[in-house]
Amino acid sequence: MNNPYLPAVARITDIIEETPDTKTFVISSPLKFKPGQFVELSIFGYGEAPISISGGNEKSIDLTIRAVGNITKKIHRMNVGDYVGIRGPFGNGWPVERAEGRNLLIAAGGIGLAPLKPVIEYVCNNRKKFRNVTLLYGARKPSLMLFKYKLEEWSKHMDVLLTVDEPEEGWKGNVGVVTTLCDRIKHVSDTVTLMCGPPIMMKYTSISLMELGFPTGEMYLSLERNMKCGIGICGHCAVGGLYVCRDGPVFSLNDALKLIEKPHEVQGVID
Amino acid sequence: MGVKIAKNRVNEFLKYLKEEYILYAPVEENGVSKISKIEDTSDIINLPYRTQISLKPIFFPPEQKFFRFEKKNGGVEIEDYLPQEGDDKSIIFGVRGCDVNAIEVLDKYMLDEFEDPYYRKRRENAIIIGISCDYPKESCFCTAFGGMVPERYDLWFTDIGPHFYVDIGSKRGEKLIDDKFFEEASEEDEMRKIRRINSVETKINRKVKTNLHDIKKYYHKIKNRADDSIWEELGRKCVSCGKCNFICPTCHCFDVKDMTNIDGSAGERIRVWDSCHLYDYAKTSAENFREERKARVRYRIYDKFVFPVMRYGVYACTGCGRCSEVCPAGIDIHAVVRRLIK
Amino acid sequence: MQFLNLEAKILEILKYLNIKNFRLAKEYNEMPVDIAFVEGTPTTREEVLKLLTIRKESKILVALGTCAVTGGVPGLVNMMAKKEAMEVYDGFPPDVPIDPKPLEYYVNVDYNIYGCTFSKDELIELITSLIIGKEYRDKEYSVCVECSLRENNCLLDDGHLCLGPITRGGCKALCPNNGKMCLGCRGPYEDANIKGHIKILQDMGFTKDEIIESLSLFSYEKFKEVISWLKEE
Numbered sequence: 001m002n003n004p005y006l007p008a009v010a011r012i013t014d015i016i017e018e019t020p021d022t023k024t025f026v027i028s029s030p031l032k033f034k035p036g037q038f039v040e041l042s043i044f045g046y047g048e049a050p051i052s053i054s055g056g057n058e059k060s061i062d063l064t065i066r067a068v069g070n071i072t073k074k075i076h077r078m079n080v081g082d083y084v085g086i087r088g089p090f091g092n093g094w095p096v097e098r099a100e101g102r103n104l105l106i107a108a109g110g111i112g113l114a115p116l117k118p119v120i121e122y123v124c125n126n127r128k129k130f131r132n133v134t135l136l137y138g139a140r141k142p143s144l145m146l147f148k149y150k151l152e153e154w155s156k157h158m159d160v161l162l163t164v165d166e167p168e169e170g171w172k173g174n175v176g177v178v179t180t181l182c183d184r185i186k187h188v189s190d191t192v193t194l195m196c197g198p199p200i201m202m203k204y205t206s207i208s209l210m211e212l213g214f215p216t217g218e219m220y221l222s223l224e225r226n227m228k229c230g231i232g233i234c235g236h237c238a239v240g241g242l243y244v245c246r247d248g249p250v251f252s253l254n255d256a257l258k259l260i261e262k263p264h265e266v267q268g269v270i271d
Numbered sequence: 272m273g274v275k276i277a278k279n280r281v282n283e284f285l286k287y288l289k290e291e292y293i294l295y296a297p298v299e300e301n302g303v304s305k306i307s308k309i310e311d312t313s314d315i316i317n318l319p320y321r322t323q324i325s326l327k328p329i330f331f332p333p334e335q336k337f338f339r340f341e342k343k344n345g346g347v348e349i350e351d352y353l354p355q356e357g358d359d360k361s362i363i364f365g366v367r368g369c370d371v372n373a374i375e376v377l378d379k380y381m382l383d384e385f386e387d388p389y390y391r392k393r394r395e396n397a398i399i400i401g402i403s404c405d406y407p408k409e410s411c412f413c414t415a416f417g418g419m420v421p422e423r424y425d426l427w428f429t430d431i432g433p434h435f436y437v438d439i440g441s442k443r444g445e446k447l448i449d450d451k452f453f454e455e456a457s458e459e460d461e462m463r464k465i466r467r468i469n470s471v472e473t474k475i476n477r478k479v480k481t482n483l484h485d486i487k488k489y490y491h492k493i494k495n496r497a498d499d500s501i502w503e504e505l506g507r508k509c510v511s512c513g514k515c516n517f518i519c520p521t522c523h524c525f526d527v528k529d530m531t532n533i534d535g536s537a538g539e540r541i542r543v544w545d546s547c548h549l550y551d552y553a554k555t556s557a558e559n560f561r562e563e564r565k566a567r568v569r570y571r572i573y574d575k576f577v578f579p580v581m582r583y584g585v586y587a588c589t590g591c592g593r594c595s596e597v598c599p600a601g602i603d604i605h606a607v608v609r610r611l612i613k
Numbered sequence: 614m615q616f617l618n619l620e621a622k623i624l625e626i627l628k629y630l631n632i633k634n635f636r637l638a639k640e641y642n643e644m645p646v647d648i649a650f651v652e653g654t655p656t657t658r659e660e661v662l663k664l665l666t667i668r669k670e671s672k673i674l675v676a677l678g679t680c681a682v683t684g685g686v687p688g689l690v691n692m693m694a695k696k697e698a699m700e701v702y703d704g705f706p707p708d709v710p711i712d713p714k715p716l717e718y719y720v721n722v723d724y725n726i727y728g729c730t731f732s733k734d735e736l737i738e739l740i741t742s743l744i745i746g747k748e749y750r751d752k753e754y755s756v757c758v759e760c761s762l763r764e765n766n767c768l769l770d771d772g773h774l775c776l777g778p779i780t781r782g783g784c785k786a787l788c789p790n791n792g793k794m795c796l797g798c799r800g801p802y803e804d805a806n807i808k809g810h811i812k813i814l815q816d817m818g819f820t821k822d823e824i825i826e827s828l829s830l831f832s833y834e835k836f837k838e839v840i841s842w843l844k845e846e
Contacts, residue, residue: 002386002388006338006349007349045531045745046745047540068557069748085349228525240578263560507809508812513754533741534745535745550802
């Protein structure tokens with residue numbers, strides 16, 4: 001009998017230091033996944049945590065992890081060759097296909113860039129399928145920006161708009177929250193928006209984009225909840241009767257607004 | 272036409288079943304009535320109504336081990352406990368309608384697109400022999416949902432005097448009907464059974480006076496009260512003890528954790544029942560999405576009368592009244608629902 | 614004050630668990646140490662100084678048991694006016710120059726192990742967490758949770774003044790399992806609805822004084838606030 005609670009044992013094959021508190025772990029787990037899906041990462045003896053997949057190939061998946069909780073702090077102390085467990089992939093993923101032949105806006109805040117990275121890479125590899133593409137990315141400080149070494153390549157394929165809350169020496173770009181960049185996006189109508197970041201960032205970005213006339217029916221956001229089982233049984237990630245692990249983590253803004261328990265991420269977006 | 276069994280033959284019938292099946296039936300342990308594995312049929316108690324503990328722990332125990340792991344030879348070895356889960360055939364005797372309906376609800380959650388294999392193994396070989404209640408408990412309100420005889424069962428017993436009338440609900444049930452114990456029931460017996468069930472249901476109804484049969488209508492009504500002041504009021508009363516969740520035959524939330532030996536080299540992953548009333552329930556490393564108690568109280572009521580209707584088209588409440596019975600703050604789910612549909 | 618730096622009882626537990634590489638423990642009573650377990654609370658100035666030294670010479674300080682966490686039973690003296698105490702002792706009480714306070718009043722405490730007596734399982738849980746570097750968190754749910762998971766008969770239903778609903782879990786409902794009501798030795802958890810529970814107890818027929826008495830037993834700060842509110846009500 002297939003047991004969805006049983007993790008597959010995998011190894012850490014590489015570790016990339018992204019920022020002082022974030023590392024990307026390359027895990028020897030040949031999973032077929034859709035951009036936006038997540039896995040349950042097991043550290044044996046410590047437990048499990050849901051982690052978005054930030055990249056991968058036929059041999060491995062990448063997990064970009066900020067050290068904030070029990071599991072995530074532990075994996076930061078682990079080394080190449082150490083063993084972890086993987087269940088998944090779970091969740092619906094980003095509706096990338098909806099953006100084909102149309103404009104695409106990718107809006108990320110902080111660690112929220114990680115689940116969007118597979119989308120960006122898909123766009124780079126399939127650039128002709130999309131019209132205008134913009135990446136909007138905000139971080140607290142320049143030193144906390146993820147995937148800086150990729151930005152140059154990405155900017156060959158799309159408009160990359162960056163901002164930080166607090167500048168550091170050498171930063172010549174924009175200072176301010178993500179919303180301060182919204183009016184620099186060159187395409188508005190017929191744009192599919194994919195958004196991930198802290199609740200407050202998603203909320204105000206949604207409001208700004210709506211005011212600028214971006215179609216709300218085509219705005220999608222990825223919610224973060226306490227997904228324990230990943231398969232819609234344990235109940236922890238439920239929001240308004242939907243399971244973020246199974247029905248999400250990606251929801252359209254319109255659907256999220258209709259939920260009975262309005263998620264924090266969209267509270268106050270329409271009142 | 273159904274069959275009947277003389278009351279004084281029931282014990283023999285159960286002994287006969289016990290030869291081939293693992294038998295579960297109502298017993299009392301430490302002053303608490305529940306349905307447990309029977310070693311000796313004389314331990315079975317005769318209750319006129321449901322047990323204090325539902326069927327849930329039989330299929331979904333409060334604590335369940337998923338697997339064992341051991342760090343060995345530079346790797347990790349995993350031993351799945353699933354194969355150890357017995358798939359023996361079992362018979363659960365003396366179950367009430369509310370509990371049978373509740374198990375059907377639990378099936379929807381556990382055996383949906385993703386299956387819970389630990390639950391499935393225990394559930395799929397279980398034969399249900401139910402029985403009509405003689406009279407209701409104080410907190411019972413099953414008639415609000417349609418009455419005390421469920422739609423699906425294997426056999427269903429109803430007291431008709433010196434005999435139990437036995438309805439056959441499935442092929443599996445039919446196979447249990449042995450001439451040694453059962454005899455053909457007459458039309459009169461059947462009428463007696465119907466009269467009996469009606470009279471008990473009337474008794475319950477007289478007290479309950481709530482009818483939630485029109486699911487769509489009441490689901491909408493309750494859904495529209497999301498911002499009502501009732502949640503504030505209940506939030507002040509509720510002490511978040513979680514008793515309603517644990518006792519509920521359809522509550523299925525669980526937490527998953529790793530227990531290890533002292534140096535972490537070996538351990539087990541277990542699941543433990545969890546409660547949506549608890550502060551930590553919807554907490555992530557960044558935020559607590561149901562920090563306010565009133566939001567947690569509302570969530571549970573909605574997860575009985577609104578959310579399962581959206582997902583599966585059924586209520587996740589069957590009117591057993593256990594949560595009202597155990598709530599130290601006196602929150603009565605039936606009274607709450609009555610206020611919500613007013 | 615009883616200073617516990619891996620005292621025999623704990624060593625016993627560790628033996629039972631068959632620990633071979635317990636790298637945190639240093640030699641008996643040798644300072645500095647990695648972890649100091651402090652049981653009880655200072656009641657003399659000398660003991661306070663001793664506590665300050667322990668803090669300086671240990672990486673992790675654990676308040677072990679209710680007296681260390683809250684001032685506990687010795688803390689009860691705070692409820693009694695000095696004058697009354699003098700009447701009892703017919704003069705100055707023998708050598709009680711300072712009021713018992715929680716350890717946290719004097720030093721930073723890294724971990725609290727609640728309970729009177731504290732739970733061995735929780736102590737092992739903490740030690741394990743420290744060894745393997747796992748997060749150890751105070752239980753954020755009540756004794757009722759652990760009691761209901763054991764399918765016990767509810768003592769409130771039987772008319773007992775049980776503090777289960779507002780008391781921090783982790784003891785695995787030791788007292789209710791044995792038919793004894795929860796006295797609240799582990800204190801209230803952060804989310805405890807204390808006013809809600811007082812209402813329940815009042816509806817059960819308990820008087821204000823009875824409720825105040827039961828909440829006073831272990832000197833938890835959070836209860837003290839509620840007690841003064843209850844007195845005014």
